[in-house]
Amino acid sequence: QDRNSVRVLGAVLDAERPDLVVLNGDLINGDSTYRHNCTHYVDQVVGPIVERQLTWASTYGNHDHQPNINGDDILKRERNFTGCRTQKMVHANSSGTTNYYLPVYAAGCSNGSGDASASECAPELLLWFFDSRGGFYYQGGPQPNWVDGSVVSWFNATRANITRAHGGRVIPSLAFVHIPINATGALQSEEGVDSNYQPGINEEEVVEQGEGWCADGRQDGTCTYGGQDVPFMRALAATEGLVGLFYGHDHANSWCYKWDALLPGMTVRGNGVNLCYGQHSGYGGYGDWAR
16 A cells, blocks of 8 residues: 555656645654554655655644654654745644644745745745544543634734734735545535536535534534534635645545635635535545546
């Protein structure tokens, strides 16, 4: 499986020749990996990117957070490579690891290394990355599977500061998180995924943030969804210029849907952001759909 995964990554990179690669969660299978050897698997994942001298940025998923491994250790290993752009900007105990943003500048207007300093020009694009957590705490119990409130507060404040610093200009943005938000499940169940309008694979019921947790924080099998991602969805819906939110998690889905309405059972109205699955690219995990 690992050899096939590395082969596919190389083939995709050679076909697409991207400027930036996003590894959107579940980099490694922490269920059967340990702290002392997880770095070996991180090296395998980023190997095809490093060999081609490309840059990349990661989010971490539920399988990257397990009793045997620590997300911060994965980040430390990623940061050994010069092409890595993965960061940690929120340091609350409950925040997870990969919460950060990357500004994209025009040529000659990079972050101080080009012809002008970052203070003299605005980003052309913002890339937001969020850790949806899930899985388990390192050497601990179950970890909540939604973007934490500390991260939502950071996102709102940071977004406002960036907008203010650039005279109120709306900067287009993209966002990445491993576990999809509740709106994705509502679109699938209430609106229905039509292959003529939302092409792609649609063979799995959405497993969303907050799945299996009660609103009061219990995870005892009595609740299907506790609404814990509502603050995150509100923050996304309030983000002017947000073009798309991309996620993975559900291996049998690869469709996109424009969220531009108040859906049945929800309290947050979409702002037109495209909610999109990234197709499963590894050979680990379940399913034999095309990579």
